[in-house]
Amino acid sequence: MIQSICVLGSTGSIGKSTLDVIARHPETMRVYALSAFSQMVELAHQAQQSQAKVVVVPDAAAAQRFKDAWNSSLPLPEIRLGTEGLNSVASAPEVTTVMAAIVGAACLEPALAAAKSAKRILLANKESLVAAGGLFMQAVRESGAQVLPIDSEHNAMFQCLPPEAQCSAPTEPHGTIRRLLLTASGGPFREATPDQLHHVTPEQACNHPNWSMGRKISVDSATMLNKGLEVIEAHWLFAMPADKIQVVVHPQSVVHSMVEYTDGSILAQLGQPDMRTPIAYGLGYPQRIQSGVGLMDLVQLGRLDFYAPDFARFPCLQLAFDALNTSQAACVALNAANEVAVDAFLQEKIRYTHIPQVIAHTIDRIEKKAYVLAELADVLALDQHARALANEQTQVLMSVH
Numbered sequence: 001m002i003q004s005i006c007v008l009g010s011t012g013s014i015g016k017s018t019l020d021v022i023a024r025h026p027e028t029m030r031v032y033a034l035s036a037f038s039q040m041v042e043l044a045h046q047a048q049q050s051q052a053k054v055v056v057v058p059d060a061a062a063a064q065r066f067k068d069a070w071n072s073s074l075p076l077p078e079i080r081l082g083t084e085g086l087n088s089v090a091s092a093p094e095v096t097t098v099m100a101a102i103v104g105a106a107c108l109e110p111a112l113a114a115a116k117s118a119k120r121i122l123l124a125n126k127e128s129l130v131a132a133g134g135l136f137m138q139a140v141r142e143s144g145a146q147v148l149p150i151d152s153e154h155n156a157m158f159q160c161l162p163p164e165a166q167c168s169a170p171t172e173p174h175g176t177i178r179r180l181l182l183t184a185s186g187g188p189f190r191e192a193t194p195d196q197l198h199h200v201t202p203e204q205a206c207n208h209p210n211w212s213m214g215r216k217i218s219v220d221s222a223t224m225l226n227k228g229l230e231v232i233e234a235h236w237l238f239a240m241p242a243d244k245i246q247v248v249v250h251p252q253s254v255v256h257s258m259v260e261y262t263d264g265s266i267l268a269q270l271g272q273p274d275m276r277t278p279i280a281y282g283l284g285y286p287q288r289i290q291s292g293v294g295l296m297d298l299v300q301l302g303r304l305d306f307y308a309p310d311f312a313r314f315p316c317l318q319l320a321f322d323a324l325n326t327s328q329a330a331c332v333a334l335n336a337a338n339e340v341a342v343d344a345f346l347q348e349k350i351r352y353t354h355i356p357q358v359i360a361h362t363i364d365r366i367e368k369k370a371y372v373l374a375e376l377a378d379v380l381a382l383d384q385h386a387r388a389l390a391n392e393q394t395q396v397l398m399s400v401h
């Protein structure tokens with residue numbers, strides 16, 4: 001079967017790796033649609049290379065920049081705009097497979113559109129599950145969509161599941177699974193002192209020891225909120241309670257995660273820190289296909305280390321466990337406040353150490369009311385409210401920066 005693929009967030013780190021893998025399989029994979037937010041020259045280049053039929057850009061001004069960048073005799077692709085455009089390609093009848101790789105909660109609506117349209121969803125974006133995992137999984141169950149986790153840890157766990165447990169939206173964990181062991185590199189500040197953390201720059205925070213990724217997820221790895229988001233992601237993907245998900249610091253990022261079974265066996269997936277492996281797994285599933293990733297020399301590597309996480313040095317990790325144990329509203333607030341705080345940090349408006357303060361303050365304010373989050377509109381409204389609260393707190397912190 002030929003897969004007709006929509007790559008949401010094609011100009012990002014995951015998007016580029018996805019196009020790299022697709023280009024290795026011209027006989028079985030075609031690009032139908034691409035999307036980008038700011039990089040119109042790159043998008044035009046990608047659309048020419050992949051012969052995409054449709055591109056999605058945020059607005060008319062971006063569409064004009066895309067047209068200006070088009071320097072090929074090939075016909076211009078159809079250009080669609082904004083969230084409606086994203087939803088339309090994610091649910092298009094021409095599309096079999098959707099790579100959800102837009103960063104942040106901006107991916108929620110198109111990911112949900114793909115879920116409602118019974119697509120094969122390669123889910124790289126984790127913020128959608130944090131904000132609305134229940135709604136997303138319900139849509140998957142109702143439509144019969146297929147979800148393949150792409151986040152390296154969740155892809156590793158999925159690979160370690162027995163075939164009958166590799167289902168898209170389980171309602172309970174497989175009976176033979178005792179725990180999920182979620183590995184964490186510890187990021188660039190694994191051993192930093194409080195004084196060093198107080199002074200870190202965006203460049204230092206984005207300098208991940210093992211992975212090359214977008215700036216937002218790189219900062220999340222540095223605060224270890226990435227691991228907190230991944231605990232919530234694992235909870236929704238595998239129907240696993242928080243107390244059965246153990247975070248294990250593993251600085252080499254070679255063991256991508258593990259599944260522990262009731263007989264005491266622990267199955268692990270190992271590989272180089274290169275996202276083309278989980279992407280190829282998702283694109284090829286249930287077959288194994290070429291990804292372009294070369295050999296990994298375990299003898300040269302020599303050792304694999306494992307530690308307990310330091311919750312005092314990384315308060316964001318505890319905030320995420322607390323949010324998962326508290327309410328869905330707390331998870332929405334956690335994610336929204338983090339997006340605001342990371343953006344402010346990357347713009348050097350607040351300090352790295354302010355990020356957990358903005359998150360804690362926002363969750364605290366949200367938790368004073370009860371929220372019903374039965375519909376997407378409820379989640380989006382709370383997300384906006386939490387962003388406003390986080391922005392207010394960011395302004396306060398900026399004045400003491």
Ligand SMILES: NC(=O)C1=CN([C@@H]2O[C@H](COP(=O)(O)OP(=O)(O)OC[C@H]3O[C@@H](n4cnc5c(N)ncnc54)[C@H](OP(=O)(O)O)[C@@H]3O)[C@@H](O)[C@H]2O)C=CC1
Pocket residue numbers: 008009010011012013014015035036037038039040100101102103104106124125126127150151152211212213214215216217275
């Ligand atoms: N990078 C990695 O190795 C991993 C990433 N992930 C997850 O995958 C997702 C993507 O990460 P990554 O590729 O690193 O991110 P990048 O920042 O590299 O790329 C983000 C993509 O989303 C687009 N985008 C940004 N904001 C918006 C918006 N408001 N609306 C629509 N599109 C937007 C960008 O467009 P443009 O560039 O044109 O502005 C770009 O194409 C994240 O959720 C991340 O947590 C998960 C595991 C590993």
Ligand SMILES: CC(=O)[C@@H](O)[C@H](O)COP(=O)(O)O
Pocket residue numbers: 151152153183184185186187211220221222226227275
């Ligand atoms: C590649 C990937 O999946 C990232 O989420 C990665 O895991 C980040 O590494 P740490 O968050 O473990 O530092």
Ligand SMILES: [Mn+2]
Pocket residue numbers: 151152153230
């Ligand atoms: Mn990950």
